[in-house]
Amino acid sequence: MNTDPQVIFGWNPAWLASLIFAAVYALIVTERVNRAILAMLGACLMILCGLLNQEAAIRGVDFNTIGLLLGMMVIVSVTGRSGVFQYVAIWSAKRVQARPSGVLIMLSLVTAVLSALLDNVTTVLLIVPVTLLITEELQVKPYPYLVSEILFSNIGGTATLVGDPPNIMIGSSVGLTFNDFVMNLTPAVLVVVAVTAACIYFIWRKDLVTTEANRARVMKFNEREAITDARLLKQSLSVLALVTAGFILAHALHLQPATIAMFGAALLLLLDNYRHGSEEQSKRVHRALADVEWVTLLFFLGLFMLVHGLESAGVIRAMAERLLVATGGDRTTTVLAVLWGSAILSAFIDNIPFVATMIPLIKNLAPSFGGEQALMPLWWALSLGACLGGNGTLIGASANLVVAGLADRSGHPIRFLPFLKSAFLLMLLSIAISHVYIYLLYL
């Protein structure tokens, strides 16, 4: 940032920026106004007040993150039309003879694996409806399944660069690759998956019973009929495979995730559309793009600008200094403080704005800890803390709210406190596992 911004009325930039940010935040938490509207108003307010100019605001936006999310959302939305997610869910339910406990484990694993590769929100939007269908046919309460899918969407998403927005943002900002995340985080995630699955089974064991007749009915489902478009299925799977290969080889190919995802999206749209006439193509492409979670993307856009405003005003630097004072500058303490602090805070405040603020903050700690390389444990701590912390409450992550919304509409609401009672402890357990993991591997 070259010159000090000229803030209107000569107000102190740090106070004004903090005030705007806090106000946007508080309003988002109360859910009185849509988050995208608030983030955009806040960002524009910062520009109007002279904290940022438009160019600086645009520079502050992490388009790699937005491009990656946009590309993956389009890919998943088009893929979903083939019916493949329903197919996978039914196939996996039949694999365990439609036993409710088995179905729970299978669907949770499917959610975890899909979340690792695809954006969490779209994953749960595709898995929850067919889950509700299966549980209705089995005549079991859907509650444990939905809660489990929430937990595993966040846990699975922790394992890779592209699985969860916090990781995308961290990877994008720091320059970490897909393989970096797989090598450093997947082991911890696997342990958490195993432990959490076992706990969930024990907690809800009693609700997971049904009759022979119900199971037989589900076993008679014809999962092949779920594939409504076989051609689209082949095309989608090819593109997904290409995109995943692209992520793995990204570093060698000198490519960034957003390019890979957007290219994959354009390719899939091409394959899905070239046989149609010009106007039909326009309609279909428009619909594919219209289905994207614009509320989320525009929220991200505004948020990046807000955080950039905070940075320009020097607020982040001040917060970093406070953190160092609190932890006495000791690296181990700071890393573990970031882990636990991120987890607790991410449980109650959406992990995305939290991570957006923490990234520049941690970067500010580089000089104190001996440069960029030494910051690595802090990044893993932030990633594990923010991703797994999202499991703590219903408001911890966007995917949680989406599942809650679907559950509500289907007549099986998930309430804030009951969810907290089970999920919070499981989240703390997962953070404890991460604590041990980080301590042994990095400190």
Next chain:
Amino acid sequence: MRTDIVTLSMNDTFGGGLKTMAEQRIRSLPVVDDKGIYRGTFDLFDIWEILLPRAALLEENSVPDLSFLSGSRELLVEKLNEAGPRPISEFLDDDKTSIIHPDAPVEEAILLLYRRSTPLPVVDRKNRKLRGVITAWEILQLLRA
């Protein structure tokens, strides 16, 4: 499934189809060719589309409501009469009418009826012949028996 159904043939016209519908008070009429193969459905929506101004049929770009029009009957009568001689085949090509195969589960029939509540043509999977129709009343009778 009912097999004693009224159908139209490919030689019928819009006017003929309209007359049959209005007199027998049926919402939709399957159209078959002389080999008995299902070719499409002529239903009330085809009639509404003839009557509505083009501007209301532009899907997402349509004029959203017509409450400001002046309610003129003559124009509508004219439109109906003009469309009379048109062959029924011109009205069959809409992707909004679904069909169902004989072996499909009853839940699928209910879903299709929910989306567009006209009697559902039952079409053979292999030879595309019309076997009959499924109406809402039959399903209710099936479930209430």
Next chain:
Amino acid sequence: MHETAVPQVIFGWNAAWFASIVFAVVYVLIIAEKMNRAIVALLGAGLMILGGLITQEAAIRGIDFNTIGLLLGMMVIVGVTGKSGVFQYLAVWSAKKVKARPAGVLIMLSLVTAVLSALLDNVTTVLLIVPVTLLITEELKVKPYPFLVSEILFSNIGGTATLVGDPPNIMIGSAVGFTFNDFILHAAPAAVVVMVVSLPLVYLIWRKELVTSESARNRVMNFHEREAITDPRLLKQSLLVLTLVTLGFILAHTLHLQPATIAMFGAAALLLLDNYRHGSEEQTRRVHHAFAEAEWVTLMFFAGLFMLVHGLEAAGVIHAMAKQLLEATGGDKTTTVLSILWGSAILSSFVDNIPFVATMIPLIENLAPTFGGEEGLRPLWWALSLGACLGGNGSLIGASANLVVAGLADRAGQPVGFLPFLKSAFLLMILSIAISHVYIYFRYL
């Protein structure tokens, strides 16, 4: 942002050739209309990145987010405003003001289109005006063809008058730093003259088709335009926001604000007003719908296009093209300005004016040293603006709004054919460029 080193393309191919081939292929595919333009542009940009011509960061830097933000903001504002029914009201009201005489309706609707196009994005304007035009002409039992053609012409002419009216102007203003007032002072006069001349011509050409019966006219005179306003509260809110945004554009320079900020702020404010009374989940649905309705195909096309042009720039192709232009015009400013005017017009008729302008902007910037710096370039920019915007009237493929009208006309069963349109519109376009020629010559040269 001048990339000094020539980029390393894969397989050691020549960067300039690679960039030119990718760009040309994208272009041909777009004109052929076999593949959706957004897909083609994004794939082309992706190829340039995969081929090593530009990095992702460079590609992102090449995107003019001011243009995209302004378009997005205005699209959302117009989308929400449209829900109030105000555009139908306006069209019906203006038709009744001329006693529903077809000739009068033609003039009124053309003027309405021109004024709306000046303030709002062209494509959205015609998307709102054409359906109600089709309705009125159907009730009057006149052929809609002259009305649709006239609306195409006036959407482009009206859009020429302001910074925000037509994408070429948005792009030029954004790249060069022109304000809303600059365009009003420099482009609007020419646009107004063109409008005044074109209206009587349009009337003369289609005079014969503009007759209807007394009873048809009475039918339209009995329309209740007030019933068209389905949401009075939203109407008030939309008009308020539109006024604020327009004021913002006018005062932008004094307030040190850019158009995209003003438009996005207006969009967010209008969304807030339209939504605060609803519950959280309902709000999400409505806001999602408001954004989903934006013309993402257009916006994604823009994004890909900007990246492609940036790739051309990085490979030095634009620089080479600029040199060729200077050789052809002998470095003489008057010749260059007028050849840009006429060249832009002819090319914009057949080549969508947006990619054309996107390529011309860096090209003209390259001419700065030859013509005495930034100030000396001004006539060139106005020539480009008038040529590209008015040239869009030359044929059906000249501008996006034209294609949109053609698409709607097709769906309504009243197609606008390529050649019939060209026969009438091309001459009118040439006339408008002649007027611009005189204007530019006397004002700047």
